[in-house]
Amino acid sequence: MTSSAVEAPTDITAQEAELYDRQIRLWGLDAQKRLRASRILMVGATPLTGEIAKNLVLAGIRSLTLMDDSPLSADDIDSSFIYDPSLATAATTRAEAALSALHSLNPMVEVSAKSGQPEQLTADVLANEDYDAVLAISQPVEVLQSLGRLCRSVTYDGEVNSNGAGNNSNSDSSAKQRRQVQFFAADCFGCHGYVFLDLQRHEFATELAEVPPKAGQDSSVDPKTAAVPAAGSQPVETHLIKRSADYADFESVLRTRWDPAKLGSLRRLSPALYLAFLLFEFQRANNGARAGPNDVDALKTLWRAFAESQQLPANLLDEAVLSSGLQPPSCPVLAIVGGVAAQEVIKAVSHKDDPFNNFFVFDGIQSCGSVQTLG
Known part of the structure; x- marks a missing residue:
């Protein structure tokens, strides 16, 4: 464990x-x-x-x-x-x-x-x-x-x-x-x-960098965002800190609903995300079977129904992306x-x-x- x-x-x-x-x-x-x-x-x-x-x-x-x-x-x-x-x-x-x-x-x-x-x-x-x-x-x-x-x-x-x-x-x-x-x-x-x-509930350790502080500044910075020290400056020192994060279960993820009011954000999401959820829906409707090249029409129909249920624009997933997802990896x-x-x-x-x-x-x-x- x-x-x-x-x-x-x-x-x-x-x-x-x-x-x-x-x-x-x-x-x-x-x-x-x-x-x-x-x-x-x-x-x-x-x-x-x-x-x-x-x-x-x-x-x-x-x-x-x-x-x-x-x-x-x-x-x-x-x-x-x-x-x-x-x-x-x-x-x-x-x-x-x-x-x-x-x-x-x-x-x-x-x-x-x-x-x-x-x-x-x-x-x-x-x-x-x-x-x-x-x-x-x-x-x-x-x-x-x-x-x-x-x-x-x-x-x-x-x-x-x-x-x-x-x-x-x-x-x-x-x-x-x-x-x-x-x-x-x-x-x-x-x-x-x-x-x-x-x-x-996941606990982990991550590095925190310490740089010589300027007046009124915190000496602790995230090393992922810290600027590279200037040549000749005091070296950055790092130490581990403990953090934690909570994760959703898979069934909660499947119940995800996208907000149609945030259309700009939805269009910025990868079409591969919508495709993954569409293929989940296909498996549910076909006793776990994987979709193949001959299932394009069935997936189109399923996508229209899925997009409507989520109140999503149908053009978030075009036919080219859909077809490409039905080929062998x-x-x-x-x-x-x-x-x-x-x-x-x-x-x-x-x-x-x-x-x-x-x-x-x-x-x-x-x-x-x-x-x-x-x-």
Whole structure:
């Protein structure tokens, strides 16, 4: 389970310290320790899963479990590096076929496959297997809703000892810490993609810079906005401060209603955001099925109904964007969305810096990404 940002995590080995030296210099030893103690469950072993998992494994999490019982196909092997080509003729699942490539990236990370369907996951399973985060990749909207509820249902006040271990530790030094399972969702569709975060009540540490104050000025400034000191001036000193943020659950995000009175703001939003919500609506109307190139007319009809229900102008989503979202995900989009998702998971489980809050969309046509706080 995820521990609070103030928790002192377990030590890492000398071998790990050498391997993760650059990362430790980037985000600090404590953050790397928390990352090294994290256990991640990924539901869905898709090409996007491969991009996310690659970054998490290389960053040095403790364990990664893949859950996907779909049979491995030749199309799967052609779509991503994650699948072992030698298993093309074997009766194996996509999750099992991905283990070899991931293990070779970083043998110090435990990788495993978990059988079963997402509907079989329970609060006891998440708690007993001590997952810090659940990532639902390219899953139907109903699965996203149920997994989001499930992750919130296992939040509890558990025993966390002072060295960061869980309930199985024999340490006498323990304290009550708020523990929870973080929930992430991500998908790519054609030239577009999204990443969603539900971190509940999230605590994190961020750097605050101190510069020599001028008369009447505060010496503490956010390093993201601080001006670069002039040559020869006193160096900026930084220290960590603790902060927290509240996140909406996935079902609240689905109930988002845009204000038609703010038409200018609505037009500035990425069309990929409206497309993501339209594809959610399509899945709801089609028992979780993904929309494909033959569903353009059905999506047009659905968009008109959705826009009317939200009192949105129909031209916020044009046919070019809609059609582009019905193609197979492109490799560059998979890499970008996967990189963003992994980056936010790393920030969340390490409690270093603030993950975005809460819905990122990438528009491959415009080559830009944006974050909206929904719900």
